[in-house]
Amino acid sequence: MNKTLKITLASGLLATAVTQAEETDTTLSAYAAGYTAGFTCSAIFNGDKSMEQIREHELSGIYSLIADRVAQMEPRVDEQNHWVRVPYDNGNRERISVWRPKLGCVDLPVGASVDDVKFVADPFSGHKKAGKDNGQPWKQKAEVNSVSSNAQLESVLQQAFTKKYGSGARTSAVLIATPDEIIAERYIEGFTPETAQRTWSVAKSIGASVIGAAVQQDKIKPDEAAGISNWSHPLDPRRHITLENLLHMASGLDSNKAGNRTDRVYMGGGLVSDTATETALEVAPGSRWKYANNDTMLALRALHERFDSTEEYLKFPYKALLEKVGMNHTFAETDWRGDFILSSQVWTTSRDLARLGVLHLQQGQWQGEQILPEGWLEYISMPAPAQPPENSPGYGAQWWLYNERFPELPDDTIAARGNRGQFLVVIPSENLVVVRRGYDIAGEPGFNEHDFVRDVLKAL
Incomplete structure (x- = not known):
């Protein structure tokens, strides 16, 4: 083999190595399963959302690297144990996210099983989730989703829930406040002041x-x-x-x-x-x-x-x-x-x-x-x-x-x-x-x- 050919082959191998320096198919599937598990877990146990809401909001319009894979994932929710498990690679592997009081959901590493949940720190164990928002420190609060008496502000608020401020915009909430007053507070259907x-x-x-x-x-x-x-x-x-x-x-x-x-x-x-x-x-x-x-x-x-x-x-x-x-x-x-x-x-x-x-x-x-x-x-x-x-x-x-x-x-x-x-x-x-x-x-x-x-x- 002559020297020129050796150099050409070496250069080709190097170029191939560089072009392949990206996530493997298995890693991308693990990412998609982890994303689905984490967002489903947090949305359910932090935000009290339904799977329909989660599919519509958390799991759509997302990062293109994993969007198609996430759309095919089927999360399995354990309400009693506060787990979400998402199988991938034809069910041979799974990703797990587990909820803890105050600290929300934590994604376990690839290869972990539900038996490993006991090793995750849980310093607020037994703590009860907060109930209704008490509205403090505001002395005055506009009624949630009420029409503003300020016609110009009302127009701006309505436009915030349209495509006026961006063709890809999907607004879920708007709140305007001073230290003493909530001037306006709007949510889409199904959302409340307690929706995280x-x-x-x-x-x-x-x-x-x-x-x-x-x-x-x-x-x-x-x-x-x-x-x-x-x-x-x-x-x-x-x-x-x-x-x-x-x-x-x-x-x-x-x-x-x-x-x-x-x-x-x-x-x-x-x-x-x-x-x-x-x-x-x-x-x-x-x-x-x-x-x-x-x-x-x-x-x-x-x-x-x-x-x-x-x-x-x-x-x-x-x-x-x-x-x-x-x-x-x-x-x-x-x-x-x-x-x-x-x-x-x-x-x-x-x-x-x-x-x-x-x-x-x-x-x-x-x-x-x-x-x-x-x-x-x-x-x-x-x-x-x-x-x-x-x-x-x-x-x-x-x-x-x-x-x-x-x-x-x-x-x-x-x-x-x-x-x-x-x-x-x-x-x-x-x-x-x-x-x-x-x-x-x-x-x-x-x-x-x-x-x-x-x-x-x-x-x-």
């Missing part, structure tokens, strides 16, 4: 609020090294990544081409500690902005490592933040080793999101108690040193910034934004919170929160 749905990346801003509560209690500091144990070797340059770098989406870590695709954790039964902590640096920490789910998961992993036990850590968000402000219909979900996946996997209601917004309008205070540090709103609203492209909102600490880039909104507007059209918009200068929930269709123009909030402000 997944926040997707709105969870990142919830995660930042959990970090804020930990800062208030002196458990962690933004300007100190994240201190992840996997990075502790003296030669490891990741030791220099600070918590603030992670909050700013500026870790400098390799998060693949699309940093918002963390499929192995989100639907593959993978662990935060096995995936997010293992990537290498690409650039110096703080020198580049790149949206990355791993940065959020690492920020919470850093907090986890400040606690003496996983059980203590799992209770912290509830005791330090959620229960204090009445977010009693919120479920922060974890992986099977007890790391919160607060980059996406929170199930909550419109009212609970509005409560988080009100907490920020009140400078981190709730009924006289300082839950978040003084100045925390200013901190999360301050543009990070490295910023997204000019055609995007700016970025602070796990919150998006609608500053001078968007002249139709007040410069102090901040937002938590998530996949499929989840939005929590906080406008301190207007003392206003706007929440929109949805099931927008993947690959189509989603709900335009900027235009909707602009129109709400004009109407008010």
Whole structure:
């Protein structure tokens, strides 16, 4: 064999290896089964939804990588044991998701059986689910689904449930509030103030609020090294990544081409500690902005490592933040080793999101108690040193910034934004919170929160 032929063959083999560097058919089926199990479990046991609703909302219009496979999956629900099992590969394998009080559903790893459920931490065992939302802290509340006396606002609200703000928009809820009043509250048929749905990346801003509560209690500091144990070797340059770098989406870590695709954790039964902590640096920490789910998961992993036990850590968000402000219909979900996946996997209601917004309008205070540090709103609203492209909102600490880039909104507007059209918009200068929930269709123009909030402000 001559040298040229050897080189050609080697190059061909290399090209083949590169083109095949993607998920196998078995992995894709495992992802689809995990997605179906997780969403079915959470929607039933967190959101009290029917299988018909789940098929219509959670399992349609989704990520194209698995959409066709998910449509063929048949979840098996065990109401008594709070399990969902989804067979795949002609029934030879299955994925399992199991519900726990407060913590919602956890996806077991590939290869696990229902006999392994006993190994999943359950620190709130026996806790009863919250009943009707008590409507606090609002002194006045518009009747749910009532017609507004403000004709211009009524028009905007009605349009929010059409294709006006995006051809792929499918709105499930809208809520507009100040700290004292719910101005408007609308839901689609079958939804109520107690109906939880997944926040997707709105969870990142919830995660930042959990970090804020930990800062208030002196458990962690933004300007100190994240201190992840996997990075502790003296030669490891990741030791220099600070918590603030992670909050700013500026870790400098390799998060693949699309940093918002963390499929192995989100639907593959993978662990935060096995995936997010293992990537290498690409650039110096703080020198580049790149949206990355791993940065959020690492920020919470850093907090986890400040606690003496996983059980203590799992209770912290509830005791330090959620229960204090009445977010009693919120479920922060974890992986099977007890790391919160607060980059996406929170199930909550419109009212609970509005409560988080009100907490920020009140400078981190709730009924006289300082839950978040003084100045925390200013901190999360301050543009990070490295910023997204000019055609995007700016970025602070796990919150998006609608500053001078968007002249139709007040410069102090901040937002938590998530996949499929989840939005929590906080406008301190207007003392206003706007929440929109949805099931927008993947690959189509989603709900335009900027235009909707602009129109709400004009109407008010």
